[in-house]
Amino acid sequence: MGIRYDGLFIMLKENGITKTGLQKRLGLSSATMAKLSKNENVAMKVIEDICRELKCQPGDIMSMTSDSPPNKLLSVLKEEKEMKLKGGIYHQTQIKLAYNSNRIEGSMLSEDQTRYIYETNTIEVKADKPTKVDDIIETVNHFQCFDYMIDCAESELTESIMKEFHRILKSGTSDSRKDWFRVGDYKARPNVVGDMRTTAPAKVQGEIRKLLEEYNEKKSINIDDIIEFHYRFETIHPFQDGNGRVGRMILFKECLRHHIIPFIIDEEHKLYYYRGLKEYPNERGYLTDTCLSAQDRYRELMKYFFEEE
Numbered sequence: 001m002g003i004r005y006d007g008l009f010i011m012l013k014e015n016g017i018t019k020t021g022l023q024k025r026l027g028l029s030s031a032t033m034a035k036l037s038k039n040e041n042v043a044m045k046v047i048e049d050i051c052r053e054l055k056c057q058p059g060d061i062m063s064m065t066s067d068s069p070p071n072k073l074l075s076v077l078k079e080e081k082e083m084k085l086k087g088g089i090y091h092q093t094q095i096k097l098a099y100n101s102n103r104i105e106g107s108m109l110s111e112d113q114t115r116y117i118y119e120t121n122t123i124e125v126k127a128d129k130p131t132k133v134d135d136i137i138e139t140v141n142h143f144q145c146f147d148y149m150i151d152c153a154e155s156e157l158t159e160s161i162m163k164e165f166h167r168i169l170k171s172g173t174s175d176s177r178k179d180w181f182r183v184g185d186y187k188a189r190p191n192v193v194g195d196m197r198t199t200a201p202a203k204v205q206g207e208i209r210k211l212l213e214e215y216n217e218k219k220s221i222n223i224d225d226i227i228e229f230h231y232r233f234e235t236i237h238p239f240q241d242g243n244g245r246v247g248r249m250i251l252f253k254e255c256l257r258h259h260i261i262p263f264i265i266d267e268e269h270k271l272y273y274y275r276g277l278k279e280y281p282n283e284r285g286y287l288t289d290t291c292l293s294a295q296d297r298y299r300e301l302m303k304y305f306f307e308e309e
Ligand SMILES: Nc1ncnc2c1ncn2[C@@H]1O[C@H](COP(=O)(O)OP(=O)(O)OP(=O)(O)O)[C@@H](O)[C@H]1O
Pocket: 104, 105, 192, 193, 194, 196, 231, 234, 235, 239, 240, 241, 242, 243, 244, 245, 246, 247, 274, 277, 278
């Protein structure tokens, strides 16, 4: 068993406090900050001071982990993210996930344009083809959301993580300027997906809590559980918009958390993915097969980066 401080780092992010900011406020030494970052034991007094500052309980900032095999993919993603390494699996995943997840939703940006935004923070606009400002903002937001997802990958899935995914993805978009559109919160108005009715706004919170409770109390979670969660989440459709992207970010997070090879549903397979969701109540195989073949593609990517070392 070991200690993890994921809760602390999530809470700092949610409150807009940097690690240096916390260090200064509490007068912590650099050695203590390094211990927190490396999930090593710190004095109880440090935990007390942090809880007093953040007005929370120790269980909100730290948790015990069971001994499980090291999660190589997650460690590499974290390391390359911190190093801002170019050309590695983190960089590739950022571009492929943002491009495909936004493209499924209807973004008109190409994979090359997505890569350009990621690598140079610029975009080549074609004179004969207008580019939507929202597509660009949502692409940049997706990169940030992926980083947040890596930070909280090992934490239990909660409402606040899901809402934070939504807040990051939709911040600064034209939707966020509509007064009825709740960025980072559940929908205020009923919505449909395709021709299917979704959960009414007043019932969303209860349904999501029930879903999370049933999911999180499972003793062990496998890929079928994660896919089932995705189907149920999309059926509830808790947010006004952006449910597909939030749902696919959760898929990636939960695979990382449970040491399962993650996957990116690519836009070429969008129709199979949609059919899989539609048919899921009668035949689970379509959605499962779509996810498993996407997983095979990500496994190939991992092989390239890890087995050629
Ligand atoms: N028949 C279905 N049953 C359940 N979920 C579905 C079904 N069809 C599509 N979905 C999910 O709904 C998402 C699209 O929902 P919608 O068109 O309302 O856009 P959204 O909420 O903005 O999500 P996105 O992030 O994809 O834009 C799809 O990406 C998919 O995850």
